[in-house]
Amino acid sequence: NAGVMQNPRHLVRRRGQEARLRCSPMKGHSHVYWYRQLPEEGLKFMVYLQKENIIDESGMPKERFSAEFPKEGPSILRIQQVVRGDSAAYFCASSPPGRTTYEQYFGPGTRLTVT
Amino acid sequence: LAKTTQPISMDSYEGQEVNITCSHNNIATNDYITWYQQFPSQGPRFIIQGYKTKVTNEVASLFIPADRKSSTLSLPRVSLSDTAVYYCLVGDRGGSYIPTFGRGTSLIVHP
Numbered sequence: 001n002a003g004v005m006q007n008p009r010h011l012v013r014r015r016g017q018e019a020r021l022r023c024s025p026m027k028g029h030s031h032v033y034w035y036r037q038l039p040e041e042g043l044k045f046m047v048y049l050q051k052e053n054i055i056d057e058s059g060m061p062k063e064r065f066s067a068e069f070p071k072e073g074p075s076i077l078r079i080q081q082v083v084r085g086d087s088a089a090y091f092c093a094s095s096p097p098g099r100t101t102y103e104q105y106f107g108p109g110t111r112l113t114v115t
Numbered sequence: 116l117a118k119t120t121q122p123i124s125m126d127s128y129e130g131q132e133v134n135i136t137c138s139h140n141n142i143a144t145n146d147y148i149t150w151y152q153q154f155p156s157q158g159p160r161f162i163i164q165g166y167k168t169k170v171t172n173e174v175a176s177l178f179i180p181a182d183r184k185s186s187t188l189s190l191p192r193v194s195l196s197d198t199a200v201y202y203c204l205v206g207d208r209g210g211s212y213i214p215t216f217g218r219g220t221s222l223i224v225h226p
Contacts, residue, residue: 033213042219048213059213089156091159093158093159103149104161106159106160108158109158
């Protein structure tokens with residue numbers, strides 16, 4: 001039973017480019033969460049999605065960031081016109097339907113470096 | 116959401132028992148206490164969850180006093196591989212609250 005998968009594991013972008021981060025939840029999980037972690041800091045919640053719906057995006061920056069979880073395929077976190085401050089580890093987590101949002105299964109993360 | 120307070124860092128030695136205490140003075144009736152573990156360069160991993168008294172699994176034990184204003188994660192006989200950051204979270208298990216991860220407790224186990 002494969003865990004949460006994220007790709008790429010490492011992503012380097014120049015300032016102004018777009019970054020696309022992908023997350024495939026565990027089999028049977030329909031809830032996906034995205035977090036960002038800066039060096040030496042805790043995880044900051046960004047967005048919570050279910051299939052084709054954004055449930056809570058209170059942690060998403062208002063500009064340049066967007067997320068989707070289509071009916072088919074992985075969840076995508078998109079960052080347009082990246083800046084150096086976007087350099088961080090981005091983690092995706094999933095949980096099964098009807099279960100606690102406090103029992104999440106995390107992927108290995110995507111480390112974004114903006115040069 | 117209940118705010119949690121835990122030590123920023125702890126040091127221990129192989130073979131010792133480690134107890135990490137988390138304070139959550141304004142915990143609500145419906146709130147559960149959950150602990151996650153995060154190794155360097157990896158995503159957090161769910162360790163244990165409890166509501167009151169004691170919960171034990173193959174990884175750790177969780178002690179929760181009657182007033183539930185604090186909880187203690189106990190790791191028996193730690194090894195070097197237990198070096199990680201440990202996060203204490205409090206929230207309504209059945210609600211829509213999003214887990215809030217603070218700085219956690221950085222545990223370093225020495226040989």
